[in-house]
Amino acid sequence: MTAIQSLERTTAAPLETPRILPPMALLAELTHRCPLACPYCSNPLELTGLREELTTEEWIRVFAEAAALGILHLHLSGGEPASRRDLVDLTKAAANLGLYTNLITSGVGLTEGRVQQLSDAGLDHVQLSLQGANATMADHVGGYRGGYERKMAVADWVRQAGIPLTVNAVCHKQNMDQLDEMLDLAVRLGARRIEIATVQFHGWAERNREALMPTQEQVERTNATVAAARERLKGVLVIDYVPADHHSTYPKACMGGWGRIGLNVEPSGEVLPCHAASTIPSLRFDNVRERPLADIWYRGDAFNAFRGDAWMQEPCRSCERKHIDFGGCRCQAMALAGDAAATDPVCIRSPLRPMLETAAASDGAATPGAFVYRTMKPQ
Amino acid sequence: MNGETSAARIDGATIAKLARGVRLRDDAVRGQQVLLAPERAMALDEIAVKIVHALDGARSIDAITDAFAAEFGAPRDQIAGDVIAFVQELSDRRMLEILS
Numbered sequence: 207m208t209a210i211q212s213l214e215r216t217t218a219a220p221l222e223t224p225r226i227l228p229p230m231a232l233l234a235e236l237t238h239r240c241p242l243a244c245p246y247c248s249n250p251l252e253l254t255g256l257r258e259e260l261t262t263e264e265w266i267r268v269f270a271e272a273a274a275l276g277i278l279h280l281h282l283s284g285g286e287p288a289s290r291r292d293l294v295d296l297t298k299a300a301a302n303l304g305l306y307t308n309l310i311t312s313g314v315g316l317t318e319g320r321v322q323q324l325s326d327a328g329l330d331h332v333q334l335s336l337q338g339a340n341a342t343m344a345d346h347v348g349g350y351r352g353g354y355e356r357k358m359a360v361a362d363w364v365r366q367a368g369i370p371l372t373v374n375a376v377c378h379k380q381n382m383d384q385l386d387e388m389l390d391l392a393v394r395l396g397a398r399r400i401e402i403a404t405v406q407f408h409g410w411a412e413r414n415r416e417a418l419m420p421t422q423e424q425v426e427r428t429n430a431t432v433a434a435a436r437e438r439l440k441g442v443l444v445i446d447y448v449p450a451d452h453h454s455t456y457p458k459a460c461m462g463g464w465g466r467i468g469l470n471v472e473p474s475g476e477v478l479p480c481h482a483a484s485t486i487p488s489l490r491f492d493n494v495r496e497r498p499l500a501d502i503w504y505r506g507d508a509f510n511a512f513r514g515d516a517w518m519q520e521p522c523r524s525c526e527r528k529h530i531d532f533g534g535c536r537c538q539a540m541a542l543a544g545d546a547a548a549t550d551p552v553c554i555r556s557p558l559r560p561m562l563e564t565a566a567a568s569d570g571a572a573t574p575g576a577f578v579y580r581t582m583k584p585q
Numbered sequence: 586m587n588g589e590t591s592a593a594r595i596d597g598a599t600i601a602k603l604a605r606g607v608r609l610r611d612d613a614v615r616g617q618q619v620l621l622a623p624e625r626a627m628a629l630d631e632i633a634v635k636i637v638h639a640l641d642g643a644r645s646i647d648a649i650t651d652a653f654a655a656e657f658g659a660p661r662d663q664i665a666g667d668v669i670a671f672v673q674e675l676s677d678r679r680m681l682e683i684l685s
Binding site: 228230274275276278279304306308330331333368369370372398399401440441442443444446 | 591592593604605606607608610612614615619621623624626676677678679
């Protein structure tokens with residue numbers, strides 16, 4: 207979901223690997239541990255425990271390999287990255303390598319002292335998640351009482367430390383109608399930027415479709431709210447917006463194209479082209495414990511599986527949009543079409559689009575039941 | 586809580602510097618200069634790099650323009666237009682701290 211603008215000019219990739227450009231961004235999922243239990247968590251259904259996590263030294267080696275490979279942005283994420291006791295040390299090591307360090311956090315697990323330590327360590331930016339515009343909504347969605355109050359305090363500490371702040375607002379059926387209040391809150395908290403992302407239906411969110419899927423009317427209202435806010439808040443708040451996937455005409459350019467811009471390193475060291483890639487059963491993933499990161503990026507089977515367009519079928523293969531949206535999301539094609547190389551069923555040209563629309567309308571109209579919260583324990 | 590509530594309008598008197606969280610660095614792997622900001626990486630050409638370096642939080646846009654006009658021997662009005670447009674763009678993206 208990270209939207210890194212393409213560089214305007216790039217030089218050729220190393221000689222032995224024609225056409226594959228170096229990656230721009232690395233998402234380091236430092237841990238799957240998290241005090242919150244958001245029902246749309248992008249982590250896999252089977253979560254990695256503490257004992258399998260990469261050590262401090264292993265993560266620092268990964269960061270060094272990433273910097274040498276051409277990574278510019280390092281996203282420190284999870285789970286909740288503050289659950290790692292070595293977060294300050296990891297941040298310091300990454301900053302010393304010249305990486306742009308971005309902490310993606312729920313705020314829970316941070317203290318005023320720790321925020322100052324992160325600032326001193328060279329942290330460039332904080333992305334703080336907000337699950338709603340008030341404590342009732344936010345704590346209901348996050349499944350953690352007191353979370354909202356803590357987030358308000360964290361935003362204040364971040365501002366006082368002078369670190370720029372982005373508010374991350376994941377939107378869905380139950381909180382979308384609070385978007386204007388979320389925008390106001392972001393401005394009041396001193397955020398320079400907000401990411402408004404409509405829930406994507408993979409993994410945990412797929413289990414909560416009826417509780418999360420917005421209606422067509424909500425989607426249209428949200429589009430209008432965002433357009434108006436971009437005008438009203440120009441130069442005050444930068445707005446990045448991920449519209450509702452299943453209500454769009456064409457699929458999203460997932461990850462900016464498979465193996466084109468970024469990569470994810472899981473808590474266990476597995477390297478994935480996107481956070482949901484492990485839902486594609488035919489793929490085998492390399493691990494940073496066993497193979498250098500550059501080798502994985504340029505020569506790993508999982509990264510080469512859907513690079514370029516040779517893997518595409520019709521209607522993608524002859525489509526004039528194939529270099530715009532890259533056929534959409536491979537994981538969604540796997541989940542809904544049963545074939546990771548199929549056209550993303552979101553696409554208006556997919557034979558499965560009517561089925562997707564009917565399901566979205568039905569789930570949108572459903573009365574939300576109880577959430578299936580994310581948990582480490584199998585359900 | 587004290588967020589900015591109105592957009593900055595850049596003119597000749599503006600004094601600005603890169604905001605915290607925005608930095609220019611050498612991207613050795615791609616052989617270019619990049620301006621890094623939250624979720625953004627912009628490859629800058631030589632002129633843009635010069636402007637970014639000139640945004641030192643001390644000199645005004647007018648002073649920067651004068652210096653460029655002398656250095657390049659180009660019409661001052663044209664340079665002023667280019668510099669203000671670029672700096673306004675950076676400001677709208679919340680990449681600058683406006684000091685006055």
